[in-house]
Amino acid sequence: MTGFFNVSDLHAVTALVGRFPVTEAEEVPLGDALGRTLAGEVASDVDIPGFDRATMDGYAVKGADTFGASDGSPAWLRLAGTVAMGDEPAFALKQGEAAAISTGGMLPDGADAVVMVEHTDQVDGATIEVYRSVAPGHHVITRGEDFEQGRPILAAGTRIGAAEAGLLAAAGRATVAVRKKPRVGIVSTGDEVVSVDTTPTRGEIRDINTHTLSAMVTEAGGEPRALGIAGDGEGDLEPLLNEALASCDMVLISGGSSVGMRDRTLAAMEGADESEVLVHGIAISPGKPTILARIAGKPVWGLPGHVASAMVVFEVVVRPFLLAASGSAEKARPFVSARLTRNIASAQGRTDFVRTRLVPDGEGYRAEPLPGKSGLIHTMVHADGLVRIERDTEGLYRDSRVTVHLLP
Amino acid sequence: MTGFFNVSDLHAVTALVGRFPVTEAEEVPLGDALGRTLAGEVASDVDIPGFDRATMDGYAVKGADTFGASDGSPAWLRLAGTVAMGDEPAFALKQGEAAAISTGGMLPDGADAVVMVEHTDQVDGATIEVYRSVAPGHHVITRGEDFEQGRPILAAGTRIGAAEAGLLAAAGRATVAVRKKPRVGIVSTGDEVVSVDTTPTRGEIRDINTHTLSAMVTEAGGEPRALGIAGDGEGDLEPLLNEALASCDMVLISGGSSVGMRDRTLAAMEGADESEVLVHGIAISPGKPTILARIAGKPVWGLPGHVASAMVVFEVVVRPFLLAASGSAEKARPFVSARLTRNIASAQGRTDFVRTRLVPDGEGYRAEPLPGKSGLIHTMVHADGLVRIERDTEGLYRDSRVTVHLLP
Numbered sequence: 062m063t064g065f066f067n068v069s070d071l072h073a074v075t076a077l078v079g080r081f082p083v084t085e086a087e088e089v090p091l092g093d094a095l096g097r098t099l100a101g102e103v104a105s106d107v108d109i110p111g112f113d114r115a116t117m118d119g120y121a122v123k124g125a126d127t128f129g130a131s132d133g134s135p136a137w138l139r140l141a142g143t144v145a146m147g148d149e150p151a152f153a154l155k156q157g158e159a160a161a162i163s164t165g166g167m168l169p170d171g172a173d174a175v176v177m178v179e180h181t182d183q184v185d186g187a188t189i190e191v192y193r194s195v196a197p198g199h200h201v202i203t204r205g206e207d208f209e210q211g212r213p214i215l216a217a218g219t220r221i222g223a224a225e226a227g228l229l230a231a232a233g234r235a236t237v238a239v240r241k242k243p244r245v246g247i248v249s250t251g252d253e254v255v256s257v258d259t260t261p262t263r264g265e266i267r268d269i270n271t272h273t274l275s276a277m278v279t280e281a282g283g284e285p286r287a288l289g290i291a292g293d294g295e296g297d298l299e300p301l302l303n304e305a306l307a308s309c310d311m312v313l314i315s316g317g318s319s320v321g322m323r324d325r326t327l328a329a330m331e332g333a334d335e336s337e338v339l340v341h342g343i344a345i346s347p348g349k350p351t352i353l354a355r356i357a358g359k360p361v362w363g364l365p366g367h368v369a370s371a372m373v374v375f376e377v378v379v380r381p382f383l384l385a386a387s388g389s390a391e392k393a394r395p396f397v398s399a400r401l402t403r404n405i406a407s408a409q410g411r412t413d414f415v416r417t418r419l420v421p422d423g424e425g426y427r428a429e430p431l432p433g434k435s436g437l438i439h440t441m442v443h444a445d446g447l448v449r450i451e452r453d454t455e456g457l458y459r460d461s462r463v464t465v466h467l468l469p
Numbered sequence: 470m471t472g473f474f475n476v477s478d479l480h481a482v483t484a485l486v487g488r489f490p491v492t493e494a495e496e497v498p499l500g501d502a503l504g505r506t507l508a509g510e511v512a513s514d515v516d517i518p519g520f521d522r523a524t525m526d527g528y529a530v531k532g533a534d535t536f537g538a539s540d541g542s543p544a545w546l547r548l549a550g551t552v553a554m555g556d557e558p559a560f561a562l563k564q565g566e567a568a569a570i571s572t573g574g575m576l577p578d579g580a581d582a583v584v585m586v587e588h589t590d591q592v593d594g595a596t597i598e599v600y601r602s603v604a605p606g607h608h609v610i611t612r613g614e615d616f617e618q619g620r621p622i623l624a625a626g627t628r629i630g631a632a633e634a635g636l637l638a639a640a641g642r643a644t645v646a647v648r649k650k651p652r653v654g655i656v657s658t659g660d661e662v663v664s665v666d667t668t669p670t671r672g673e674i675r676d677i678n679t680h681t682l683s684a685m686v687t688e689a690g691g692e693p694r695a696l697g698i699a700g701d702g703e704g705d706l707e708p709l710l711n712e713a714l715a716s717c718d719m720v721l722i723s724g725g726s727s728v729g730m731r732d733r734t735l736a737a738m739e740g741a742d743e744s745e746v747l748v749h750g751i752a753i754s755p756g757k758p759t760i761l762a763r764i765a766g767k768p769v770w771g772l773p774g775h776v777a778s779a780m781v782v783f784e785v786v787v788r789p790f791l792l793a794a795s796g797s798a799e800k801a802r803p804f805v806s807a808r809l810t811r812n813i814a815s816a817q818g819r820t821d822f823v824r825t826r827l828v829p830d831g832e833g834y835r836a837e838p839l840p841g842k843s844g845l846i847h848t849m850v851h852a853d854g855l856v857r858i859e860r861d862t863e864g865l866y867r868d869s870r871v872t873v874h875l876l877p
Contacts, residue, residue: 091665091680092680092683092695095684095687095688106668107668107669109674109846110674111669111670111671111673111674112671112672114674114844116775116842116844118727118728118729145660146659146660146661146672146701146727147659147660147661147662147663147672147673148660148672149670149671149672150672163727163728163729163730164727164730164774165659165661165674165727165774166661166672166727167661167671167672178728202842202844202845206842206845207844207845207846207847208847214847215850221684222684222688222877223681223682223684223685223688223780223849223877224681224780224846224849224850224852225850226680226681226683226684227677227678227680227681227684227776227780227846227849228677228846228847228850229680230665230675230676230677230679230680230681231674231675231677231846233665233666233668233675234665235665235666251554251555251573252553252554252555252556253554253555253573253574253575254555257499257638257641257642257643258641258643260514260515260641261515261519262519262557263519263520263557263575264520264554264555264556264557264558264574264575265519265555266517266518266519266522266573266639267638267639267641268638269635269636269638269639270635271638272499272500272634272635272637272638273631273632273634273635273638274631275500275634276503276629276630276631276634276635277631279503280503280630280631287500293554319526319554319571319572319573319574320526320571320586321526321571322571322572366572366573367524368635372631372632372635395803395805395827395853395875396805397803397804397805397806398805398806398832398833419803424806424870424872425806434524434610434614436522436524436610436615437610437614437615438517438615438632438635438636438639439615439616439622439636441631441632441635442623442632442633442636444632445803462832464832467803469630469631
């Protein structure tokens with residue numbers, strides 16, 4: 062079935078994200094899980110820590126035994142023993158007793174606090190003096206204080222960063238169930254496009270989009286698969302599209318900035334089995350001539366050929382679909398608020414994304430819009446983020462405060 | 470040789486970065502270069518683009534031939550031919566002539582602008598009417614406008630992101646000379662520490678630091694090598710340290726938060742051949758008991774055992790050394806300015822790093838300090854960044870504006 066749409070609002074496009082499936086789960090070693098997305102909720106198999114743990118070197122005590130202790134009037138405690146690291150103490154603390162303990166050691170039963178070694182003196186082999194009062198719980202991490210056994214510690218959809226990897230280690234997850242990386246087929250189009258290892262003759266240009274888009278797919282947690290360059294001839298694109306559909310979870314076809322090529326891309330999409338064109342044009346700049354079709358249940362994108370346009374469309378439109386495909390509940394990119402260094406013009410009726418450099422300026426940043434045609438790659442190298450200008454805004458004045466969404 | 474230092478200022482530690490070498494260069498395929506650091510400056514082998522290129526569908530013209538054209542008084546131009554994509558036009562444009570051209574096509578000699586197809590009508594097979602005046606250069610990317618042949622386009626030390634990958638593709642770099650990833654050996658210490666695949670008995674705790682530090686090394690562009698857990702016994706650490714020194718460019722030894730273990734770690738470092746202890750304690754919190762030795766020319770770090778402390782020390786102290794080892798000229802992390810949700814106390818004489826959550830709040834963020842003992846992992850999961858409190862500051866008041874350095 063084929064549907065035709067007028068130019069869509071950005072939010073209407075983003076709302077289509079639920080029309081596409083999430084990848085399957087797979088079990089991977091914890092060491093390979095960085096950047097991956099948790100397939101399910103994770104609970105800890107143990108209390109973390111599993112015992113009351115000293116956070117200082119000193120003596121495990123009953124806090125009450127030290128109340129009122131001072132330099133002038135120290136508390137005298139009997140040494141009940143020494144805690145060996147990694148072992149459960151074989152003794153319990155009775156009133157008036159203390160046990161030598163190192164950071165990380167397990168408090169003996171009966172102890173509820175640690176007094177720092179600096180605040181004690183050993184009188185003889187059996188007795189210490191304590192010069193400070195410690196409250197119960199002081200210099201101790203109590204059993205289950207970090208996490209309790211069985212309590213969910215990470216939600217499904219969490220992206221695994223360093224802290225999450227630590228948490229999973231603490232919870233005993235030597236392997237982790239994560240979503241498979243969405244495989245993304247990437248096709249460039251155009252008779253003028255040649256591969257990176259070719260020296261272009263006059264009229265030709267090297268394929269840039271395959272490389273920028275592959276990198277952005279990787280950054281977003283996908284697995285790019287570069288399928289090559291399709292010419293402008295009738296039927297040139299279909300074999301690569303079919304190959305991509307057979308092996309990938311999502312397809313990106315870039316190029317086709319000319320009306321003829323765009324029609325060719327659209328025709329190839331419409332000609333595929335189980336195809337429905339959901340979006341044909343988005344009210345954004347750059348990136349208006351973007352196409353989204355659902356083919357055999359998979360998202361197939363027609364992206365602008367201009368390199369900066371393709372990158373912006375990937376960032377603001379495609380990336381949320383890729384994150385959703387891996388089940389990610391990732392938060393939005395961080396943003397900074399900054400003052401514009403000059404006016405930006407904008408047309409009403411579309412959402413503009415302006416490539417912007419951030420220049421540190423005391424406590425904050427100045428936002429310097431980067432002019433440049435969307436067919437040029439070099440401005441993207443200098444861009445730190447994008448300023449979004451809503452469709453009901455005509456433009457922004459110099460010195461106004463703008464929100465800059467950071468690029469990776 | 471052994472040197473002893475008192476607690477060092479953070480900036481004095483960072484200044485030691487030049488004492489360590491940069492890794493060798495290696496040539497990798499462009500597709501594998503994401504996140505790597507360029508070993509040398511890169512220039513383009515061609516002009517980008519290599520010809521004057523149309524950015525719109527329409528007609529290549531001499532701008533001067535359209536001057537004064539309007540709906541009421543169109544310019545009439547003779548059709549000299551059609552530009553085939555990817556080919557050099559076989560004809561040149563004479564005065565009063567136009568050539569049909571698609572986006573990305575090469576302007577024929579003599580043409581200097583493109584008039585959009587929407588602003589023309591074809592009168593017959595040989596003639597068009599033009600309803601708009603176009604200035605020379607309009608709707609054209611001129612030869613070399615993105616980059617000129619031979620001009621440096623990326624500096625040594627640049628981290629390769631998506632835009633840089635595109636630039637390298639345009640410049641014909643199918644392979645790229647990058648710095649080898651610094652190999653980082655990671656050792657945890659402590660009789661109480663057991664591996665993730667073990668169920669800890671009472672008194673034991675699973676090794677978290679190996680996993681958090683491995684992830685942070687990977688994120689910083691290094692290659693982690695987990696070497697295992699050394700016990701507290703005399704001579705337990707030395708074999709792992711030697712193995713790490715033999716196979717890695719940097720070594721991280723975590724744990725040893727107890728005075729006894731710290732002394733054991735220091736002794737192992739001092740006992741190695743060609744060893745010089747450069748730092749023994751840093752005036753930061755958390756992270757004071759950090760050690761840095763130079764052993765056989767390599768940086769060997771003794772990090773705190775407390776998991777959050779080890780992560781903060783990695784971020785603010787170790788990471789710059791790792792970036793430097795890969796020759797990276799990376800800019801500082803992005804930061805946001807935010808208002809504190811509550812007071813933070815701080816001791817003078819040390820630089821504090823406070824784990825902080827960012828809560829979006831209209832145009833900006835509120836910065837919510839995350840309390841929590843540094844032996845707990847869970848606060849790190851919620852931290853979006855670190856607030857740095859300089860050593861001459863006693864603390865910060867609620868509602869004051871702070872700079873939050875974003876964590877990845």
